[in-house]
Amino acid sequence: MPAKKKQQTVTEQTAEMKAVPAAEAAVEASKVGEIVVAPKKKILFVASEATPFIATGGLAEVIGSLSKALAKNDELDIRVVIPLYSDISWDYRNKFKYLGNIFVPLAWRNQYCGIFSYESDGVVFYFIDNEYYFKRPGCYGYYDDGERFAYFCRSVMEIMPFLNFYPDIMHCHDWQAALASVYLKTIYCFRPEYQYIRSLFTIHNIEYQGKYSLDILEDLFGISNSWKYLLEYNKCINLMKAAIECSEKFSTVSPHYAQEIKEPYYAHGLDPIVRRNEFKLFGILNGIDTESYNPETDRSVFSHYSAENIEPKKRCKEELQKMFNLPVKPDTPVIAVISRLVAHKGLDLVRAVIEEVLRQDVQVIILGKGDSAYENYFTDLARRYVGKFVAVIAFNPDLSRKIYSGADLFLMPSKSEPCGLSQMIASRYGAVPIVRETGGLYDSIKPVGNGGNGYTFANYNAYDMLYVIREALNDYNNREEWQKLVKRVMSVDFSWSRSAKEYEKMYGEMLR
Numbered sequence: 217m218p219a220k221k222k223q224q225t226v227t228e229q230t231a232e233m234k235a236v237p238a239a240e241a242a243v244e245a246s247k248v249g250e251i252v253v254a255p256k257k258k259i260l261f262v263a264s265e266a267t268p269f270i271a272t273g274g275l276a277e278v279i280g281s282l283s284k285a286l287a288k289n290d291e292l293d294i295r296v297v298i299p300l301y302s303d304i305s306w307d308y309r310n311k312f313k314y315l316g317n318i319f320v321p322l323a324w325r326n327q328y329c330g331i332f333s334y335e336s337d338g339v340v341f342y343f344i345d346n347e348y349y350f351k352r353p354g355c356y357g358y359y360d361d362g363e364r365f366a367y368f369c370r371s372v373m374e375i376m377p378f379l380n381f382y383p384d385i386m387h388c389h390d391w392q393a394a395l396a397s398v399y400l401k402t403i404y405c406f407r408p409e410y411q412y413i414r415s416l417f418t419i420h421n422i423e424y425q426g427k428y429s430l431d432i433l434e435d436l437f438g439i440s441n442s443w444k445y446l447l448e449y450n451k452c453i454n455l456m457k458a459a460i461e462c463s464e465k466f467s468t469v470s471p472h473y474a475q476e477i478k479e480p481y482y483a484h485g486l487d488p489i490v491r492r493n494e495f496k497l498f499g500i501l502n503g504i505d506t507e508s509y510n511p512e513t514d515r516s517v518f519s520h521y522s523a524e525n526i527e528p529k530k531r532c533k534e535e536l537q538k539m540f541n542l543p544v545k546p547d548t549p550v551i552a553v554i555s556r557l558v559a560h561k562g563l564d565l566v567r568a569v570i571e572e573v574l575r576q577d578v579q580v581i582i583l584g585k586g587d588s589a590y591e592n593y594f595t596d597l598a599r600r601y602v603g604k605f606v607a608v609i610a611f612n613p614d615l616s617r618k619i620y621s622g623a624d625l626f627l628m629p630s631k632s633e634p635c636g637l638s639q640m641i642a643s644r645y646g647a648v649p650i651v652r653e654t655g656g657l658y659d660s661i662k663p664v665g666n667g668g669n670g671y672t673f674a675n676y677n678a679y680d681m682l683y684v685i686r687e688a689l690n691d692y693n694n695r696e697e698w699q700k701l702v703k704r705v706m707s708v709d710f711s712w713s714r715s716a717k718e719y720e721k722m723y724g725e726m727l728r
């Protein structure tokens with residue numbers, strides 16, 4: 217019988233934690249009665265957002281769902297730390313437990329840091345509270361974002377003694393968390409309690425690197441100029457570069473993207489750094505939370521269905537058409553685009569050929585917000601193609617689920633895509649993906665012609681995309697075959713089960 221510890225509270229667990237390297241601790245496994253129980257591997261996710269508390273994109277979903285998937289493994293103690301933004305709803309905040317406060321040094325500053333915690337699905341979440349930095353609408357886009365996230369990362373390091381929790385692995389995500397691994401390498405690893413912490417840095421999108429002027433290194437980040445060589449890149453501070461240099465390993469959210477970012481086309485200037493550090497790079501494909509994204513139980517959809525019983529999906533489509541004042545036509549294919557409206561999502565391709573697409577018997581729905589150039593273009597197009605084209609300029613998770621469930625096809629022609637979750641969610645709801653073969657899209661969607669689960673094209677070219685859209689529309693007319701395809705698409709397993717194991721393996725290797 218596998219030995220299981222009784223459920224402990226956060227405080228009981230933290231009280232037990234000591235700064236002992238995982239490997240050593242495993243050997244000296246503690247004894248509970250006669251049964252030997254290996255201590256859990258302690259993993260701390262450092263990130264700027266996490267579902268269900270706060271989300272602006274895929275990063276939050278991955279932090280929320282990967283941590284939950286990993287916590288199912290009894291050998292892991294999974295914790296997550298994020299800032300306490302004022303946008304986190306009071307429904308949650310009222311349930312958070314106040315653990316106490318400390319003061320955090322940031323160069324010459326000494327800033328308040330309140331610490332809250334909340335347990336959900338076996339994961340302990342910590343929230344860093346400082347109203348000066350985080351009591352603002354939204355998460356990013358402020359003139360002092362560099363300082364805000366430097367403070368956040370410094371707080372992450374400083375709360376460890378307070379919690380008496382020193383992780384075996386500190387897993388930092390994207391540039392906002394990059395400084396945590398830099399602080400570990402330049403300041404904290406010289407202190408005995410921190411010396412065994414290993415750091416892993418995951419790139420969710422290499423486009424956003426956190427670049428700042430070099431002269432703020434000491435005054436703002438509180439890092440001595442003698443470490444400048446770690447952070448400097450192209451005459452500025454580049455936080456993503458620094459995290460790549462300082463972390464034991466770094467990763468991307470799909471294997472294909474790990475290859476792509478060695479090339480200038482994808483790396484936004486960082487390819488020489490990636491190539492130089494290639495020996496410690498790996499890629500693991502994201503998964504999705506298949507419990508939350510489940511058309512059989514999803515409360516947002518108009519009618520529940522599954523791969524075994526696709527029939528009710530017809531109602532989802534009908535209600536969707538009604539909702540957007542589109543003619544209710546069961547045999548007219550509905551193509552959906554749900555995306556941030558930014559250039560790397562391939563919207564220039566959509567813009568180039570959408571009117572040609574709309575000449576066919578088809579309805580197109582776009583949901584998203586982003587650059588005003590795209591927002592204005594699609595809003596205008598919707599005025600010109602009433603009854604055929606709908607644009608909803610918003611970030612709306614509930615509506616997106618209604619669209620996934622009502623759509624027949626899902627278009628995602630990204631110029632680059634570190635992983636992409638939407639194509640997986642679309643598949644789960646039986647909207648057949650049309651994607652460009654890049655990053656995680658390449659890893660998750662294989663061409664229908666070869667028995668795969670979607671329509672794909674290789675070159676970033678609008679007419680190549682148009683070609684596969686036409687192929688899909690053509691296939692759609694063969695209703696019997698189409699039903700089989702939808703079933704096949706819905707049956708692909710995009711849950712975290714496989715990828716979470718790959719992370720576990722990677723953590724294990726790092727601790728060996």
Ligand code: GLC
Pocket residue numbers: 273274275278420421469502633634635636637656
């Ligand atoms: C970023 C990437 C996206 C990825 C997500 C989660 O938003 O652009 O491709 O799926 O992070 O890792």
